[in-house]
Amino acid sequence: MKVLLVHQNFPGQFLHLVPALRARGHEVLGLTALGNRRPSPVPVSYYRFDPPPVDGGAVRLGRSYVEQTDRASAVARAALVLRDRHGYVPDVIFGHCGWGETLFLREVWPQARLLVYAEFFHGTRGRDTFFDPEFGQPGLPAALGVVARTAGYAQAMAQADAAVCPTEWQASTFPACFRPRISVIHDGIDTDTLCPDPTARFRLPDHGGFLHAGQEVLTYVSRNLEPYRGFHRFMRALPAVLQARPDAQVVIVGGTATSYGAPPTGGGSWKDAMIHELGHRLDRSRVHFTGTLPYDSYRRLMQVSRVHCYLTVPFVLSWSLIEAMSTGATIVGSDTAPVQEVIRHGETGLLVDYFDTTRLSDALADALADPAAYAHLGRAARAEAVARFDFRRICLPRLLDFVETAGT
Template sequence: MRILFVHQNFPGQFPHLAPALAARGHEVLALTDERNGRASPVPVVRYKSPVPPAVNGLLGRAYAEHAERALVAARGARALRDRHGFAPDLIIGHPGWGETLLLTEIWPEAKLLLYAELMYRTRGQDVGFDPEVSAGTDEGRFLTVARSAHLVQAMVQADAAIAPTHYQAGSFPAELQGKITVIHDGIDTDRVAPDAAARLTLPDGRVLTAADEVLSYVSRSLEPYRGFHVFMRALPAVLAARPEAQVVIVGGDGVSYGGPPREGGSWKAKMLAELPGLDLSRVHFLGRVPYDDYLSLLQIARVHCYLTYPFVLSWSLTEAMAAGTYIVASDSEPVRELVTDGVNGRLVPFFDRDALAAALVRGLEGNAEAARLKAAARQTILDGYALKDCLQRQIAWVERVAGMR
């Protein structure tokens, strides 16, 4: 088959699937934004980056931005068709930025497969979940409806879709869920595994190992969606109870989801201002780090803390579990799909900083249950989320939808 992947930041969610399909003899090509500098495992063509549309009105602008990207992606696809005679049998894309909306007009015979990451919803998910950040106003819900319009349109067009978790699949309207197959992206459990010899060098030159009392926290950006504010507010009690503890925090100062504090600045600056007595000699902010350093952190951590709104589940949780780390996580719906309290980790209410601090302290103590919980966490990933198994299921899904199976 001829297969076209479409993602403005390719390979995005497809770093394993695209080359695996190429290895099976399919002709695989990727269409991406001209500004995307990520290395690609398959040949790439690029469309011109969209110009922000001049649209007045917040609700209209939300859809216009995605429609504009759809237009430039479609023009790139048309050039691929008219100048090079390329006609894919399958288009596999992420609908989040609108790129797929017009592609079936260029290739009406192609089947469209989508990565169903999440459907925005006005109630029951992130909107209004955290009153400190989002009050759940009518205006906020109006914007959420506008932001979801292109996702609904894309899913209606799709022949089939794939979602990494049941929670994420369940965020879509019931009328569309029949199109979705749940298969996780997959964790490389050979690479992401316990390593007693792992070491992490801090910016000041200090080297941490598994012999140290390390508490890890990881997020693409340090923000409320991933419970950064709750985690920080729990730290004074943790540091007081565990005088040898070292807290290592990975993540950028910007925002990936939601917005900055109302008063401006970063959430990191806001929390440090709120906690002036925090012992920063034992709290280490590393920013964003190379993958090998991130993996070493998971391998040396005595406890890994993961908090999230009802939202997309982070790879950091599944990778921490694969690394055999003691997990303390928020008792929120996406987390409960992987973690059961007392079985393969510990769950605490998202907003309960006292319960969080107590659970982190208990884990740092190296209690008798730690070895069992850590082994069970890794086994959870081996049993249902290992890359070698997930990738074979993804390949089978693609070829089944294409009519090859």
């Protein structure tokens, strides 16, 4: 088949799928935003997206939809060039529906099967919005904005022949009318590479020293350090952890931009805001901020981690949690719906009330102090990751079947 994969950050979630489709003899083409320079094992075509400034006063609650349809128009124009100038007609289109890219592709290729990667459907109850009262209370104006934001997602789902979502809880966020067409298939992780290694060591970038497997290492990972991933909660727990465990080393991975939510009041980064808030209570000699890491360095860090803390509001589940499970770290996670799906308290990790800083500090310190008592949790987490999220043996075969047959 001819398979067109559409993603502004291609290959994005299709990283493992792309070479597997090629290996099965399919002709694969990526369509992505101009300026995306991520390596690709297949040919890539580009759309140019230079959106005009959105007049919030004019579009009011329609701002998100305007932004999505502007991008969708750019994608459709690029698709038209592929069809009319190059004679390209795909059998299958598979795109992430989060930014509107798939909205108008039916008008260019009406006969193609249209599949979407449906990651999350925003809502005002039981999800990310209004979850943490520190960042605003529910109110009608904010709620209307959340509901309006879902217009493009709903349109994309209505057009799709089938959809895939990485977790059961994320799939449950979509309206009931869409759920029958959603297959729950995780992207998968490389559990062969992300495995326990008692000889692993990680070089600390701030002073060049090494941490070794077996040492008292606490890790926290997020694409960007921000409240959506409980960064402020984790930081507030650290002074007590460092006091209780004088030999512990803390390694924090992530950028300082804002992926979700809002920046701190007054600007700057959440990293700087939390360092300022904690002041002298934070022993900076034992708290190491790495920024983002190359994959191999990240892998080695996960392999030296004794305890990994993963916190999130009810939102998309991060790959980093599954990767930490795969390396056998003891997981201390927030007792929120996305985490509950993969961590069972006392079996594959420990769950702590997202808002209970004292309990979080205690759980982290206890797990650091007595690795033998918690080793069974790491082993069980590793087994869970291999059984459910191995991309080669579990996830990829299901994704291939989805692309080849879904919606037929």
